[in-house]
Amino acid sequence: MNEFVATAAIIAGLLALGVGLYALERVRRSRTLHRWAAAHDYKLISFHQPMLTETSPFPFTMSKAQQVFHISVLQKDGSTKSGWILLGSGLRGSASSEAKVKWDT
Numbered sequence: 001m002n003e004f005v006a007t008a009a010i011i012a013g014l015l016a017l018g019v020g021l022y023a024l025e026r027v028r029r030s031r032t033l034h035r036w037a038a039a040h041d042y043k044l045i046s047f048h049q050p051m052l053t054e055t056s057p058f059p060f061t062m063s064k065a066q067q068v069f070h071i072s073v074l075q076k077d078g079s080t081k082s083g084w085i086l087l088g089s090g091l092r093g094s095a096s097s098e099a100k101v102k103w104d105t
Contacts, residue, residue: 029067032087036099042073045080057102058086 030047037044047069050056058068066088074080083103 029069029087033069033071033085036085036087037071037073041076045072045074047071056084058084058100 033047034044049067049069056068056070066086069085069087070082071085072080072082081103083101086100088098
């Protein structure tokens with residue numbers, strides 16, 4: 001019985017650690033997008049990552065740490081535009097502040 005409790009505690013701890021790390025990564029991505037938008041005088045309206053079946057102009061990334069998002073932004077003149085953003089570089093991944101944007105037409 002003690003082995004069962006110890007095993008359950010270890011599994012619960014690992015699960016909590018995984019969920020916590022996932023939540024921190026989501027917050028970090030959101031902050032990165034908001035910083036990018038502010039640096040380019042945009043207000044970020046919405047963003048989402050593409051599903052497996054959704055195509056983007058960045059179908060292949062060089063690093064798993066690079067993130068692709070579809071974004072909608074509000075410009076200073078009040079108009080909105082949307083497009084795709086690739087965060088991070090191929091070598092440094094998300095540790096890089098590099099971003100590539102392809103706007104929808």
